Structures are given as structure tokens and as C-alpha cells.
Amino acid sequence: xxxxxxxxxxxxxxxxxxxxxxxxxxxxxxxxxxxxxxxxxxxxxxxxxxxxxxxxxxxxxxxxxxxxxxxxxxxxxxxxxxxxxxxxxxxxxxxxxxxxxxxxxxxxxxxxxxxxxxxxxxxxxxxxxxxxxxxxxxxxxxxxxxxxxxxxxxxxxxxxxxxxxxxxxxxxxxxxxxxxxxxxxxxxxxxxxxxxxxxxxxxxxxxxxxxxxxxxxxxxxxxxxxxxxxxxxxxxxxxxxxxxxxxxxxxxxxxxxxxxxxxxxxxxxxxxxxxxxxxxxxxxxxxxxxxxxxxxxxxxxxxxxxxxxxxxxxxxxxxxxxxxxxxxxxx
Amino acid sequence: xxxxxxxxxxxxxxxxxxxxxxxxxxxxxxxxxxxxxxxxxxxxxxxxxxxxxxxxxxxxxxxxxxxxxxxxxxxxxxxxxxxxxxxxxxxxxxxxxxxxxxxxxxxxxxxxxxxxxxxxxxxxxxxxxxxxxxxxxxxxxxxxxxxxxxxxxxxxxxxxxxxxxxxxxxxxxxxxxxxxxxxxxxxxxxxxxxxxxxxxxxxxxxxxxxxxxxxxxxxxxxxxxxxxxxxxxxxxxxxxxxxxxxxxxxxxxxxxxxxxxxxxxxxxxxxxxxxxxxx
Numbered sequence: 183x184x185x186x187x188x189x190x191x192x193x194x195x196x197x198x199x200x201x202x203x204x205x206x207x208x209x210x211x212x213x214x215x216x217x218x219x220x221x222x223x224x225x226x227x228x229x230x231x232x233x234x235x236x237x238x239x240x241x242x243x244x245x246x247x248x249x250x251x252x253x254x255x256x257x258x259x260x261x262x263x264x265x266x267x268x269x270x271x272x273x274x275x276x277x278x279x280x281x282x283x284x285x286x287x288x289x290x291x292x293x294x295x296x297x298x299x300x301x302x303x304x305x306x307x308x309x310x311x312x313x314x315x316x317x318x319x320x321x322x323x324x325x326x327x328x329x330x331x332x333x334x335x336x337x338x339x340x341x342x343x344x345x346x347x348x349x350x351x352x353x354x355x356x357x358x359x360x361x362x363x364x365x366x367x368x369x370x371x372x373x374x375x376x377x378x379x380x381x382x383x384x385x386x387x388x389x390x391x392x393x394x395x396x397x398x399x400x401x402x403x404x405x406x407x408x409x410x411x412x413x414x415x416x417x418x419x420x421x422x423x424x425x426x427x428x429x430x431x432x433x434x435x436x437x438x439x440x441x442x443x444x445x446x447x448x449x450x451x452x453x454x455x456x457x458x459x460x461x462x463x464x465x466x467x468x469x470x471x472x473x474x475x476x477x478x479x480x481x482x483x484x485x486x487x488x489x490x491x492x493x494x495x496x497x498x499x500x501x502x503x504x505x506x507x508x509x510x511x512x513x
Numbered sequence: 514x515x516x517x518x519x520x521x522x523x524x525x526x527x528x529x530x531x532x533x534x535x536x537x538x539x540x541x542x543x544x545x546x547x548x549x550x551x552x553x554x555x556x557x558x559x560x561x562x563x564x565x566x567x568x569x570x571x572x573x574x575x576x577x578x579x580x581x582x583x584x585x586x587x588x589x590x591x592x593x594x595x596x597x598x599x600x601x602x603x604x605x606x607x608x609x610x611x612x613x614x615x616x617x618x619x620x621x622x623x624x625x626x627x628x629x630x631x632x633x634x635x636x637x638x639x640x641x642x643x644x645x646x647x648x649x650x651x652x653x654x655x656x657x658x659x660x661x662x663x664x665x666x667x668x669x670x671x672x673x674x675x676x677x678x679x680x681x682x683x684x685x686x687x688x689x690x691x692x693x694x695x696x697x698x699x700x701x702x703x704x705x706x707x708x709x710x711x712x713x714x715x716x717x718x719x720x721x722x723x724x725x726x727x728x729x730x731x732x733x734x735x736x737x738x739x740x741x742x743x744x745x746x747x748x749x750x751x752x753x754x755x756x757x758x759x760x761x762x763x764x765x766x767x768x769x770x771x772x773x774x775x776x777x778x779x780x781x782x783x784x785x786x787x788x789x790x791x792x
Binding site for chain 1: 524526527530532537539550551607608609612635636637638639640641642644645647648649653654655656657659672675676677678679680681682683684685686687690695696697742743744745746747748749750751752754756757758759760761762763767768769770773774775777778779781782784785786789791792
């Protein structure tokens with residue numbers, strides 16, 4: 183076994199590197215690689231990805247393994263599983279970290295099973311235990327509890343990390359780029375993407391956004407969600423929604439925040455006409471500042487927020503949005 | 514078709530939770546146990562698939578005696594039979610071992626076409642076991658499937674839609690495969706009274722943890738239980754985030770009205786700028 187610490191780059195469907203990659207490199211560099219005395223390495227898996235090596239170097243990667251293969255285009259579970267598993271078997275890293283995104287959630291457990299590794303998901307803190315094994319914290323029980331989990335001396339130790347949990351800090355290195363040298367047999371890829379539909383959006387992604395503006399069923403219609411989008415766009419925020427609003431057809435499922443949707447932890451979460459159920463809080467309860475606008479003074483969210491206005495959103499939001507707009511345009 | 518569903522029992526996380534006296538787990542005394550909500554979608558999807566294509570639905574569940582109640586619920590919803598892998602130590606075992614044990618029992622059931630399971634369990638929130646069972650069985654998986662578009666048992670394939678950030682993909686996967694279910698994919702049915710009556714008579718196979726041949730699964734004798742786990746929970750906290758609770762209300766009634774509206778908006782902005790410093 184080597185004592186290398188790997189961060190597997192999490193790529194968007196358009197091929198760009200997700201911020202969580204840089205966050206993980208920075209945190210793993212400071213908390214793990216340094217103490218373990220191991221090299222911090224980036225891993226690039228995908229099609230046409232070699233060019234990203236330098237940007238991983240910018241956040242501290244001293245070495246970057248690259249598996250660049252056309253067969254890996256559009257992310258497929260089997261291809262990524264083979265690529266990462268074979269790379270692990272070949273180079274035997276101590277720690278392997280990835281982003282807890284739709285992709286990371288899909289193939290990290292599978293890779294762990296294939297290489298016999300322990301794995302945890304969605305860590306919000308990573309560190310080393312007294313035995314120099316990985317020690318992480320995460321949310322459980324609908325985000326009401328935080329277990330600390332310590333790995334046994336069994337390698338590699340794998341975890342995904344929640345986006346927006348760590349600061350990405352530049353620490354420029356000129357990384358050595360190593361060809362992963364993993365062959366992927368097309369016959370081993372059994373699932374096939376037959377259609378890929380992406381929406382163009384200028385808004386940041388929910389899980390990465392520093393600010394989130396979210397609406398509940400109280401918005402009343404798809405049309406009225408424009409109030410949410412307008413404020414979001416002024417603040418450069420992502421737009422979110424409750425399950426009730428999604429179920430009512432006011433907005434698409436990919437906007438759903440909560441236990442059965444996405445988990446977010448932005449600096450600012452503005453909840454518009456959201457009552458604040460346990461399930462919704464499971465997805466946004468760790469936000470740094472929570473603001474609520476709701477006409478029901480008894481809504482549970484008023485017991486769990488930092489700031490709030492008891493008022494009708496259709497009264498309160500227009501002047502609030504207008505004032506925020508003039509503030510932002512003043513700079 | 515032979516359709517399998519992996520079903521877990523979970524603590525009801527709506528309840529208030531407390532750390533146990535050992536400090537490394539949640540106190541389950543007096544806790545209500547329910548079917549994992551995501552697994553309800555899996556059971557429903559399995560029953561709908563059976564209704565369309567014929568065949569049988571087999572429930573597989575792992576855990577202590579109390580899990581039987583959840584198995585009965587799945588049978589009452591319309592599943593045909595169940596396998597209960599029974600033991601007390603599985604909660605402390607790692608997902609790798611649980612995946613291997615479940616996979617090992619599935620292999621004994623003979624050929625099957627498709628496995629459904631929830632995307633994760635709401636108490637542990639790990640979401641690993643389903644995918645790891647697929648790996649143990651050497652079959653492909655598709656995770657976070659928002660819609661099963663088509664199951665084609667004759668053509669030995671399924672077509673599913675899954676959500677990704679910024680869009681969705683349609684994936685074709687050969688059978689047998691494993692599918693993990695988020696919510697919103699269907700409306701789980703309630704168990705009917707006749708269903709509940711019938712459930713008690715449906716075939717149930719019990720596999721005792723002690724009878725599992727660990728060596729055959731490539732596992733050591735210590736694998737079941739805390740000491741053999743690859744990952745161990747050493748501490749559990751139930752944090753209370755202190756919130757400021759600065760709520761602006763109307764003077765006459767709770768809601769702000771008239772002139773108060775404008776002022777409340779101004780006040781909120783001031784708080785966000787000067788106190789919270791977030792805009």
C-alpha cells in the first residue's frame with residue numbers, strides 16, 4: 183500500500199470540474215495528506231479530461247492520474263467503476279475521496295465493494311484518527327444527528343464529501359501527470375445512455391450555491407414561482423423548492439430540497455411560503471443563515487430560522503426584491 | 514417475472530431523537546420502527562411491474578425479529594413471499610458485509626429478473642447496500658431512477674429515466690439488474706384489510722445469521738458485528754443549531770400589513786447586511 187491520498191475529480195455533464203473537487207483537494211491536503219505524509223493526488227476519469235490536470239494542481243494536487251477514454255463520455259456506472267477500481271488495485275492508495283453528487287453516490291459504493299474497501303457517504307468533516315485511519319463526520323437520522331465514523335485499518339479508505347462543506351484554497355503545484363493505463367473492454371459496459379437531456383441555466387446548481395432561494399406550495403402556481411426566480415437571479419442564487427411544490431407541478435424535481443431531494447448548506451437560505459417540515463429541514467437545516475417569509479405565524483419554520491417576516495409573500499416579496507435589486511446594482 | 518425487493522426497517526426520524534448512554538448511537542428505546550419510506554416506492558414499483566408482466570414479488574429483509582412487521586407490510590401491499598435474514602448484529606456491521614450476505618441469499622433463490630430497493634435508508638442515510646448487492650451479484654445497477662419507462666422481460670432489458678444535476682438521462686440496462694428508487698417515482702399503495710389478513714399466510718423463509726456460511730462469501734468469522742466492521746461509529750451527536758429567531762410581525766395582527774410591509778422588508782435587508790452579513 184502507498185500512503186497516497188486521492189481526490190477523484192467530479193465532473194459536470196458538460197465535462198467541467200465541479201467545485202466540490204477543489205474543496206476536497208484543499209481539505210484533504212490540509213487534514214489528511216500532510217499528517218499521513220502522503221502525496222495529495224488528483225484522479226481524472228472521463229472523456230477529454232486530461233486538460234483539467236493543471237486546475238487540480240492549482241488546488242494542491244502533486245500528481246494527477248488520468249484515465250481518458252471515449253467510452254467514459256456522459257458518465258456510465260460500469261465504465262467509471264472499472265476505471266477507478268483498476269486504478270486503485272494498481273496503485274493502492276490509502277484514501278480515496280469523491281464528491282457526493284449523483285455520480286459519486288452511484289459508483290463509489292460499487293467501487294468500494296469491488297476492491298473490498300470501507301466507504302462512507304456525504305462527509306461534512308474529514309480527518310485522521312489516532313491510528314492514522316480516516317475519521318469522518320456526516321449527517322444521519324434526517325440530518326438531526328451527526329455520527330463520527332472511524333475506519334478500520336483496511337485499505338483503501340473511501341468517502342464521498344458533501345459539496346459546500348469545505349473551503350477551496352489555492353495551493354499551486356505543478357503536478358506530475360500519470361497515465362492511469364487502465365484498459366476498458368467495451369463488452370463490460372452493459373448500460374447504455376440512450377438520451378441525455380440537459381437544461382441550460384444561468385443559475386448555479388443547488389448543491390454548490392452559496393445562496394438558495396426556495397419556494398413552497400404557498401406560491402400557488404408555476405407562474406408565481408417567477409418571484410422565486412427573480413430574487414434568485416438578483417442574488418446569483420440557486421432556486422429550490424419543497425416536495426409539496428414539486429408534487430403540485432410548480433417546478434421540476436431537480437429543484438427539490440429535502441430528505442427526498444437535494445441536501446444543501448448555503449450561507450443564505452431564503453424560504454418563501456415554506457412551513458418547515460422535518461423532511462424539508464433534512465435537506466437544508468445546516469444552512470448558515472435561514473430566512474423565512476410565511477403568512478402563518480405558527481409555521482414550524484419560525485421556530486428554526488434566523489430571520490423572518492410574518493406576512494403574505496405577495497405583499498412582502500415585491501418590495502423586498504426591489505430593495506435587494508437596488509442594493510445589488512449599487513454594488 | 515421474478516421481481517425482488519430489498520426492504521429495510523428504519524427508525525421513524527420524525528420523532529425527537531436522543532443519543533444513547535453509550536454515546537455512539539441513537540437511543541432506540543420507545544422508538545417507532547417503520548418501513549423505510551424509499552423502500553415503499555420500491556415495493557410499489559415491484560407490484561406494478563408484476564401487475565403488468567405477471568410473475569412474483571419476493572421481499573428480502575435483514576435485521577432482528579422486529580423486521581417481520583415490515584416484511585408483513587410489504588406482503589400486505591401485494592408481495593408474494595419473503596426471506597428474512599435474521600440476526601441482531603447487522604446494524605453494526607459494515608455495508609460491505611451486509612451487501613455480501615444479502616447477495617449470498619439472493620443467489621440461493623435461483624434466477625430472477627429485476628431487483629428494486631430504496632435509494633437510501635432514512636436513519637443511517639448511507640445508501641450503499643443496494644449498489645453493493647448488485648456488485649456482489651455481478652449485475653448492473655441504475656441508481657436514483659425517477660421513472661421506469663419500460664421493463665421488457667422478453668427482450669431482457671429495462672429502460673429508465675434518472676435525474677442528474679441539470680437534466681436527466683434515459684438509460685437502457687439489460688436484465689437482471691438492480692434499480693434504486695428515490696421518491697416521486699410512484700404513489701405507494703396502502704395495505705388493504707384483506708391484504709393484511711392474507712399476508713400472515715404468505716410463505717416466509719427465515720435464515721438465521723448463525724447459519725450463514727461466511728467463508729463461502731469470502732468473509733471472516735468476525736465480519737458480522739462491530740469489531741469486524743470496516744467503518745465504526747465512535748460518537749453520535751444530536752446538535753442543536755442556535756438560531757437567532759428574529760421574527761418581524763405586524764403590530765395589530767401577526768401578519769405585516771400596509772405600511773408595515775415596506776418597513777419589514779427594509780428591516781430584514783438591514784439585518785441580512787449588517788448583522789448576518791450575507792447580502
